[in-house]
Each structure stands twice: as structure tokens, then as C-alpha cells.
Amino acid sequence: MDSTAVLLLLTVTAGTLLHALGTESVTALYGETIVVPCNDGAPAPEDLMFVKWKYEKDDGTPGDLLIQQARSSEATVQATDQYAPRVSIDQKLSLRITQASLRDQKTFTCMVVSGSNLMEYPVTVSVCKEPSSVQIVDRSAALQKDRATAVGTCVAADAHPAATITWKKNGKPLVADGKTVLITPSMKLDPASGLSTTSSTLQYAASKEDNVSVFSCMSTHQLTNQEAELEPFPIHYPSEKVSLQVVSKTPVVEGDNVTLKCHADGNPPPSSFVFHVKGHKVVGEADTYTLTSISREAEGEYKCTLADDENMEASHTIVVSYLDLSLTPSGTVRKAIGDSFSVKVEQSSSGVAHVLWTKDGQEVRQPEFSWLTYADAGVYVCELSMPGLTRHRSVELMVEGKPEITGLNKHRPVGASYKVLTCEATGVPEPSFHWSVNSTNEESSYINGKATHTISVIPRQNLTVACSASNRLGDDTLTINVSSVFKEEKEEKGSKEESEDQSKLIVGGVAGLLIAAAVVGLVYWLYMKNSRQGSWKTGEKEVGTSEESKKLEENQPTV
Missing domain, CATH: 2.60.40.10 (Immunoglobulins)
Incomplete structure (x- = not known):
């Protein structure tokens, strides 16, 4: 450098x-x-x-x-x-x-x-630095109706500069009003990193309709915007109305099990109720109470109240339907033919009941007879009914009498070498039959007090046959004359030969008459021929007037 x-x-x-x-x-x-x-x-x-x-x-x-x-x-x-x-x-x-x-x-x-x-x-x-995370913590399990309840706390952590948090409901910003919406913001600075964590707690006084509302919070930062969302909250509110329901088939019939179910419109619903049963307080199982085999005496007003507020109550009047029926006499009744018979009906019901009498499935009048016949016997059923309730009682009438033979007949089947005897009798109990002759092919029937007994016999000589019918009340006997089968066959044979001779005589007579008629006709023809030949000669004119000729023709004999 x-x-x-x-x-x-x-x-x-x-x-x-x-x-x-x-x-x-x-x-x-x-x-x-x-x-x-x-x-x-x-x-x-x-x-x-x-x-x-x-x-x-x-x-x-x-x-x-x-x-x-x-x-x-x-x-x-x-x-x-x-x-x-x-x-x-x-x-x-x-x-x-x-x-x-x-x-x-x-x-x-x-x-x-x-x-x-x-x-x-x-x-x-x-x-x-953008927030490392945006989330809602301390989420409440439910919101309270008309009471500010914490929804949760929205946290935007570790940001610089600090993020801004906005709460929303159903996508629309919430503005704090100090009553329904309360928002409490806060910020925490990490001294080591210098990063800021922003928090915001929302309290909200919900309505019942908010059970479908979606709450969310938005973190706004110069680098990015992030949003966290909550599932809808159940809304809790106290009960405002109580109702009591009778869970049973209707109408309620004496002897039924009847369940009372109490319901309150609060959320969550009350866990228990107090039931007022005929002046007594009882606690049911959760929201129900069962009356087992209810009687007519249990009819009346029932109530249920909240366990923590007996002023919140509901009531329901239970009407018990009942139907009593008895017959006098009842069971099996034995009467003699010709006796009188009647049935007395005793009934008691909670409403208007309909009475129906039947015998063998057919509708009849209430039994009342001054002179019993065998046809009057049978099982009489009385049905007493009203909506939802029916009672049946019955009496079996047996009309008894000693046997009375009503008919004794005989006939011989065509071409048969035996005769069939039929004895008919009335009587109850069923009569037994006895004959004074040996027989075969016995047949019997018994319907509505009428008995029929049939036998086959081969009488070799004329007989007087007796038929006897008896039961534990008496007996009756009737006789009939029965001719020999062999004698009848001989008489039938003779009658056949005589019939053949008569047929031959008739045929001969008819033939003679036919021959006589032919002879007369021939004589007449010859006479007419000769007469004509005497009046008109060959080559000659007729002598006499037309009137004479007419008279001549009128005087001719007829055949």
C-alpha cells in the first residue's frame, strides 16, 4: 500500500x-x-x-x-x-x-x-419474522346463553414486529362492546430473541342460534396473514319450560304399565326430575318413572318438576279405561227340554260399552227362553267392548231329555235281497239304539240332539221288529212289521208272469181289431164299386136328376 x-x-x-x-x-x-x-x-x-x-x-x-x-x-x-x-x-x-x-x-x-x-x-x-404459529388455546367446552363466556385465546407466537389479532364470527369481524363481545389483548416480549407473542382472549354472550356459529381469529402481519378456526360450540342455557309425556299405548287400560317421561328444554337437559305421584314425591330413573300394572284408582293428575327448581313443573292427567263383565249363570249349564232359561249380565265400564251376543259365530239375542228345545243348546258368548278394550264371557247351555223315537222306516234297495231299517230319535245325552233282530251294516249319526241309526236285515219270514233308544234319562220303543224277503221275491215273480200273459192278450186283441177293420173296408169298397156299375152303364146316360144322385150318395152306408 x-x-x-x-x-x-x-x-x-x-x-x-x-x-x-x-x-x-x-x-x-x-x-x-x-x-x-x-x-x-x-x-x-x-x-x-x-x-x-x-x-x-x-x-x-x-x-x-x-x-x-x-x-x-x-x-x-x-x-x-x-x-x-x-x-x-x-x-x-x-x-x-x-x-x-x-x-x-x-x-x-x-x-x-x-x-x-x-x-x-x-x-x-x-x-x-412472521409468527411461528397461530392457534386458539384454552377453548371452552360450551358457551352460555346471554352470559359472557370465554371462547378461547388466540396466540400468534414469536413474531417481529408483533402481529395484530382480529376475532371473527361466521367470517365477520367482532367488535368489543363491553357486554356481548369482550376482547382482551396482550403481548409478551422474549428478552433473549426480542420476538413478540401476541395474545387475544374472546368472551362472548351467546344466543341459542349460535350453536351453528363458527368462531375464528385472524393474525395480521406484514409478511403474512394466518387464520385459526373453531368448531361450533354447544350453547348451554337453563330450562325455561318443562313438559310431561305419558309413554304408553292409548287409551290407558287398567293393568297396563305406564311410563311418565319428563322433559325440560334446557341444554344440557337436567339429569334428574322429581315426580309427584298421588301426593308423593319420587325420583325416577333419569327422566322417566314407570307405573306398573296401573289400576283405576291410580287415575288422576301427575306432575314432574326440576330437581333444583320445583317451581318449574308440568302436569298430565291420566285416564284409566276399565271394563268389567260377568254372566249369571256362567260355565256349563244343564237344562231339561221344556225348561226356561235366561242369562243375567253385570257390567261396569269407564265409558259407553257395546254388547254383542253370538252363538257358534252367529249374532243372536241375549239368551232368554221360556221353553227350551234341543236347538237352543250351544255356547253363548257375550262380548263387551269400548275403544281399546274388549271383554268376553261365555255360558254353555246343554238341553237334555230322554229319547223320543220320531220315526221308524223300512225300505228295500232295488235288486237287494235285504231290507234297510232306519230308526230316528231325539234326546240328550246321545241315545244308544237296540234292535230286536240281528243285523248288519250298522250306521249312526248324531247332530243337534237328533240321532239316526240304520241297520240291514234279511227277514226269512214276516217279523215285527222293535227299535229301542235309551240314555241316562229314560228310553222309548217303537215297532214295525217287516215281511219276508223270500215271500216278496215269489210274489214279485208271479206278478211278473201274470203281467206277461196280460201283455200277450192285449197284443192279440189289438191284432183282431185291425183285421176286422180291414174286412169292413174291403166290403165297403166292393159295395161302392157295384153301386157305381149299376148307376152308370157303358155307353148309357145317367138316369135321374142331380138331386137324386146326391140323395143316393147320402144314403150310402159308412164304415
């Missing part, structure tokens, strides 16, 4: 400023490399001797960083503090500082020394 350069260097080192331009500014990112341009990156003068970078210390004194000779490719680091390992110079003479921090927010000066001039270019460096 020549003497002139040494003199200039000494002068610069001593702090003498020959010429300085206006201060420029550079913004760097925290943790990145700061690039500070010299003379805004303009080319160095042709007679450049050296370039030196310096800065102003915190106490206001100058501090040297590095120097680079025009003919040297490497710079000489002059700094002895924390900048020593961090500074360098590039080909454009720009100062490079690695690992930018807030402590690097200073004014750095580039001094350019040439053969003809000495220039200084000061540059102010500022360092920015």
Missing part, C-alpha cells in the same frame, strides 16, 4: 467523513442471510483502492467489520465481536451477514475509497 492509501486509511479509521450519501434501508428475514448492497449495487469506480464495511455500535461508537483491497480476492475481517464469524463480502461488494437476528437492526456503512474520492453509503437494516 502506497503512502497516499495509508494516509486515507488512517483518516477513515479516525472517523473522518469526506462525503456521505442519503441512508437506504434493507429488510431481512429472521434467521436468514442479510444482504446489504453497497451503493445500491452500482459498479465500483475504476480507480478503486479498497472497500470497507463498518457499523454503529449500541453505544454510538463505530465498529469495523471487514476491508477488501481492490487487487485482493479475499476480504480481511476486522470485527472482533459476534460479527466476526458471520460477515463476508460478495463480488458486488455487498455485505453478507448470516443468521439474521433482531440485534442486526443497525445502520451499516459501505465506504468506497478510490484514487480520486472517498464515498460512504449507509444502509439501515431491519429484521422481520
Whole structure:
């Protein structure tokens, strides 16, 4: 270095400023490399001797960083503090500082020394850092209706400069009003890094409709804007109305299980209720209470109230439907034929009931007979009904009587060599039949007190046959005359031969009449022929007038 350069260097080192331009500014990112341009990156003068970078210390004194000779490719680091390992110079003479921090927010000066001039270019460096994270912490589980409740705290951490936080509901900014919306901001500075953490706590008095509202916070920073969002909150509010419901089929019928269910419109719903059952307080299972096998005496008003506020109540009147039915007599009743019989109905109901009598599935009148017949026997069913409720009671009437034979008949099937005897009788219980002859092919039937018994017999001689019908109440007997089958067959044979002779005689008579008619006809023909021949001769004219001829024809005999 020549003497002139040494003199200039000494002068610069001593702090003498020959010429300085206006201060420029550079913004760097925290943790990145700061690039500070010299003379805004303009080319160095042709007679450049050296370039030196310096800065102003915190106490206001100058501090040297590095120097680079025009003919040297490497710079000489002059700094002895924390900048020593961090500074360098590039080909454009720009100062490079690695690992930018807030402590690097200073004014750095580039001094350019040439053969003809000495220039200084000061540059102010500022360092920015966007928030490392934006999140909502201390989120509430639920919001309270009409009462300011903490929604959460929005935090934008480690930023420079400090971020600004704005709260929103459904995308629209919230403005603190001191009543419905309360916003409490705060900021914390890290003394080691100098970075700021901004916080904002939101308190909000919700309405029921806010159960679908979406709350969010926006972090605004010169480098970036970030947003954090919360899921909708359940809105808690006290009960304003209580209702009581009867969970049961309707109408409520005596003997049913009836469940009372209490409901309140609060959120969350009350965990328990007090039920007022016929003047007594009981605590149900959660929100229900069950009345087992309810009776008609349990009919009346029921209430439920909140466990912590009995003034909040609801009531419901339970109406119990009931139906009682009895018959006198009932069960199985035995009566003799000709007796009288009637049934008395006793009923009790909570409303108007309809009575229906049936017998064997057919609708009938209520049983009342002055003279019983076998046809009156059967099972009589009384049905008593009203909406939702039906009762059935029955009585079985058995009409009994000793047997009475109503018919005893005989007939012989065509071409058969036996006879069929049929005995018919009425009686209850079912009568048994006895015959005075041996028989085969016995058949019997019994329907509605009418019994029929049929047998087949082969009588070889004329018989008088007796049919007897009996049951535990008595018996009856009837007889019938039955002729011999063989005698009837002989008589039938004789009748057949006589019938054949008569047929022959009839045929002969008819033939004789036909022959006689033919003879008469022939005689008449001959007579007419001779008469004509006597009146009209061949070649002669008829003698007599036309009247005579007419009379002659009228006098001719007829056959």
C-alpha cells in the first residue's frame, strides 16, 4: 500500500467523513442471510483502492467489520465481536451477514475509497419474522346463553414486529362492546430473541342460534396473514319450560304399565326430575318413572318438576279405561227340554260399552227362553267392548231329555235281497239304539240332539221288529212289521208272469181289431164299386136328376 492509501486509511479509521450519501434501508428475514448492497449495487469506480464495511455500535461508537483491497480476492475481517464469524463480502461488494437476528437492526456503512474520492453509503437494516404459529388455546367446552363466556385465546407466537389479532364470527369481524363481545389483548416480549407473542382472549354472550356459529381469529402481519378456526360450540342455557309425556299405548287400560317421561328444554337437559305421584314425591330413573300394572284408582293428575327448581313443573292427567263383565249363570249349564232359561249380565265400564251376543259365530239375542228345545243348546258368548278394550264371557247351555223315537222306516234297495231299517230319535245325552233282530251294516249319526241309526236285515219270514233308544234319562220303543224277503221275491215273480200273459192278450186283441177293420173296408169298397156299375152303364146316360144322385150318395152306408 502506497503512502497516499495509508494516509486515507488512517483518516477513515479516525472517523473522518469526506462525503456521505442519503441512508437506504434493507429488510431481512429472521434467521436468514442479510444482504446489504453497497451503493445500491452500482459498479465500483475504476480507480478503486479498497472497500470497507463498518457499523454503529449500541453505544454510538463505530465498529469495523471487514476491508477488501481492490487487487485482493479475499476480504480481511476486522470485527472482533459476534460479527466476526458471520460477515463476508460478495463480488458486488455487498455485505453478507448470516443468521439474521433482531440485534442486526443497525445502520451499516459501505465506504468506497478510490484514487480520486472517498464515498460512504449507509444502509439501515431491519429484521422481520412472521409468527411461528397461530392457534386458539384454552377453548371452552360450551358457551352460555346471554352470559359472557370465554371462547378461547388466540396466540400468534414469536413474531417481529408483533402481529395484530382480529376475532371473527361466521367470517365477520367482532367488535368489543363491553357486554356481548369482550376482547382482551396482550403481548409478551422474549428478552433473549426480542420476538413478540401476541395474545387475544374472546368472551362472548351467546344466543341459542349460535350453536351453528363458527368462531375464528385472524393474525395480521406484514409478511403474512394466518387464520385459526373453531368448531361450533354447544350453547348451554337453563330450562325455561318443562313438559310431561305419558309413554304408553292409548287409551290407558287398567293393568297396563305406564311410563311418565319428563322433559325440560334446557341444554344440557337436567339429569334428574322429581315426580309427584298421588301426593308423593319420587325420583325416577333419569327422566322417566314407570307405573306398573296401573289400576283405576291410580287415575288422576301427575306432575314432574326440576330437581333444583320445583317451581318449574308440568302436569298430565291420566285416564284409566276399565271394563268389567260377568254372566249369571256362567260355565256349563244343564237344562231339561221344556225348561226356561235366561242369562243375567253385570257390567261396569269407564265409558259407553257395546254388547254383542253370538252363538257358534252367529249374532243372536241375549239368551232368554221360556221353553227350551234341543236347538237352543250351544255356547253363548257375550262380548263387551269400548275403544281399546274388549271383554268376553261365555255360558254353555246343554238341553237334555230322554229319547223320543220320531220315526221308524223300512225300505228295500232295488235288486237287494235285504231290507234297510232306519230308526230316528231325539234326546240328550246321545241315545244308544237296540234292535230286536240281528243285523248288519250298522250306521249312526248324531247332530243337534237328533240321532239316526240304520241297520240291514234279511227277514226269512214276516217279523215285527222293535227299535229301542235309551240314555241316562229314560228310553222309548217303537215297532214295525217287516215281511219276508223270500215271500216278496215269489210274489214279485208271479206278478211278473201274470203281467206277461196280460201283455200277450192285449197284443192279440189289438191284432183282431185291425183285421176286422180291414174286412169292413174291403166290403165297403166292393159295395161302392157295384153301386157305381149299376148307376152308370157303358155307353148309357145317367138316369135321374142331380138331386137324386146326391140323395143316393147320402144314403150310402159308412164304415
